[in-house]
Amino acid sequence: MTLRVVHYINQFYGGIGGEDRADERPSSREGAVGPGGELQNRLGDRGTVVGTVICGDGYYGEHMDEARSTCLELIRAFSPDLLVAGPAFNAGRYGVACGDICASVESELGIPAVTAMYEENPGVELYSPETFILPASDSARGMKDALARMAALGLKRAGKEQLGPAREEGYFPRGIRKSFFKEKSGAERAVEMLLDKLAGRPFQTEYEMPVFKKIPPAPPVKNMREAVIALVSSGGVVPLGNPDHIRVSSAETYGKYDISTIDDLTPEIYESVHGGYDREWATKDPDVVIPLDVLRELEREGVFARIHPWLYTTTGTGTSVAHAERFGREIGAELKEAGVDAVILTST
Amino acid sequence: MTREIEKAAGIPVVQIATIIPIMLTVGANRIVPGVAIPHPVGDPAKGAEGDLQVRRELLLRALGAMETELTDQKVFEK
Incomplete structure (x- = not known):
């Protein structure tokens, strides 16, 4: 069965215009547009880009509720099995739009979605718990690579294949821990990790520590x-x-x-x-x-x-x-x- | 907790505890190393008088830390 794939892109990659057209309202086209051509190559015969939804980054950012609901309708009209958004690289508004539409398609339409963006794009922190975001370079030089990764993970998700942990599949961690049985007990695994650490070999923790924030010191007591x-x-x-x-x-x-x-x-x-x-x-x-x-x-x-x-x-x-x-x-x-x-x- | 109190109140918070790397990691700015995990501000092994002296010295150091102008985290050693 060939999966039906919809691609979400912004006004620039949709060929409408640059920053001067960032207020472009959502619209859709049949088939692939712009980077969708390469996405189609990567999907091969397992998926077909049946449609493309385009929205200006400024419009999405400034009218989030309207943009989201219009885009959801346009996406739903194609009856897709998968949404692929971006890649957004380090474009902040585009990253937020990609993250938001992916998270909404997952929660509102129950359809799997994947996107890709640079690790420092604010879309990563905002939406990685709610959808699947893959890393991309900070500029369009990494276009092919990002499209290849999105196609691979997207096919896996839409095909309902079992996904491994974030570090194996390559997407940004979603803050989810799954329980499962291992052959060796926790004590044995901990000792192995310690031996690896002492020997200077790489090892992987099973429990990531949270990252803490620092603040500037408060002024001292004067009197x-x-x-x-x-x-x-x-x-x-x-x-x-x-x-x-x-x-x-x-x-x-x-x-x-x-x-x-x-x-x-x-x-x-x-x-x-x-x-x-x-x-x-x-x-x-x-x-x-x-x-x-x-x-x-x-x-x-x-x-x-x-x-x-x-x-x-x-x-x-x-x-x-x-x-x-x-x-x-x-x-x-x-x-x-x-x-x-x-x-x-x-x-x- | 230390960091958020300092941030919300805008006043110096001196944390006295024993595991310094944790205090540095959670973002405490004024750090006074404690005696031991189960008794950070006392040393019962030194007897009643010794215990009080240890506590007094730690508190005076904490008050000193409050009066110190800082630009970054600092551990106030004895």
Whole structure:
């Protein structure tokens, strides 16, 4: 069976015009247009480019809802088995349009889609979780290569073939982990990885670590004697009995407790519920995790003005980055509102 | 959490913990190395007095870090 393929391209590759025609509204043509010819070569006899949908990059970017719904109608009219969009190279608006129409065709029409663009094109970050985006060079020099890769992955997807992980198939990771059985246990695989690492051989992690962002440092405290300092902790120290049921690991909440009348965190009033370290010492004296006793002394000595009355606390083990960032945003907003000057945050 | 508090409030956040590479990775700007994972701001092995002294020294270093003008991440060693 020959698969029916629709190709989405912008006004430039559609032969309509350059930037002066970027506001071109969506339209469609029978058969292949522009780079669609090479796409057809790559599909061979397994697929036919039955139609081409063209839209100006400016129009798609500025009228996203209208552009999307018109393009979806034009694509649906060809009754395709597969949508191929671009390649968009490093053109930001084109990349966003390709990503958006691919994601929409997948979710609205239930038809597989593939596109290709340069790794730094904003379309990658926006749409890689929702569709299949292949890497392309940053300019049209990589046209043939990108079309070949899109044709290969597109045929695979439309043919409902089993897909391997992103690093094997070559598309940008979609943030999805699939469970499956391996011959060797996790311990054996971990030791093999470690041996490879020690020997300087390449190895592939089974659990990619998230990439974190940096921010410019906040300006320093100008006058410490007048400063209000807040205590925040991810060390799992909470009032005895954990009244807000903060999870011992993979926390999705934090607690906010009034410490204005407490001079010392003793085992009679506070405890650690953290599931990620040996709680022997924190159980005997929670101050080894949240240093309230000595901070109170420094407050009395006038080193700084006062301790913020509210302690913010959670458990930081297995906690997702998304939750931890949300805790930070919420706590930060409250501390700002309260006029706090600086924070001591302890982690275990 | 450290990074987002600093970003949302626009105030210095000094993080005291033990695994420095993690603090650097998550984007903490003012870092004070803690004593140990289960007791970052104390050293019970040094007895009651020693434990208090360790905690006091760490907190004074953290207050110093708050008063320090920075352009990039910094680990405030003893």
